[in-house]
Amino acid sequence: MSLVKLKKELKQNSDVEKAKTALWFFKTGKGEYGEGQKFLGIDTPTKRKIAKKYTDLNFDDLQELLNSNIHDYHFIALVILIEKYKNCKVSDVLQKKIFDFYIKNSKNINNWDLVDISAPNIVGRYLLDKTDRKILYKFAQSKNLWEKRISIISTFALIRENQFTDTLKISEILLDDKHDLIHKAVGWMLREVGNRDRKIEEIFLKKYCKKMPRTMLRYATEKFSEKLRKSYLLGNIY
Secondary structure (H helix, E strand, O other), rough: OOHHHHHHHHHOOOOHHHHHHHHOOOOOOOOOOOOOEEOOOOOHHHHHHHHHHOOOOOOHHHHHHHHOOEEHHHHHHHHHHHHHHHOOOOOOHHHHHHHHHHHHHHHOOOOHHHHHHHHHHHHHHOOOOOOHHHHHHHHOOOOHHHHHHHHOOHHHHHHHHHHHHHHHHHHHHHHOOOHHHHHHHHHHHHHHHHHOHHHHHHHHHHOOOOOOHHHHHHHHHOOOOHHHHHHHHHOOOO
């Protein structure tokens, strides 16, 4: 399959009205986080189905897709990368090539859905058996919104293997971040930690609940009983 065929198929599946809705949903107005992004208006299941037919596209093709300002192209490129990664053998050199390519393109992974589908499945999976996870901390301290979100969402893969340390450390780094998308991401990952070990999550929350942004705390305590959740939100936890 060729890149030309992929673009043609995507165009054939485009929907003008859905594209208009996506412009609003993904905050593409002036000064908003998705400013400048364009959409074809293709639903996610269709994009995934199409992407899986083009997993033989090379890295130059994927780079062209990621250099575009069309959000759907980015989504397709990332699904293809994920599929390539899944098909790697353990410790395959291709895994590192995919990881390095992803890191090089971190600023092109430029909306929350793109981060959320790809960061755990590429960065997180790659780092699972690695002791050097400095890239997560570098991204956590970045000025780029998407690199910060990548840093915390990547740890979802670690959480699934009951490795919580990096999630907690990165959450601590991001406590003072001002962006709502970071508050939601951190709260979500803390909740995922709690789904596996409530005690560890609550130790963190007891230490930081009075300092945490409200949205972050709401996301983190979503699965708590109403009484316990209210106690955290009011800061009545000792």
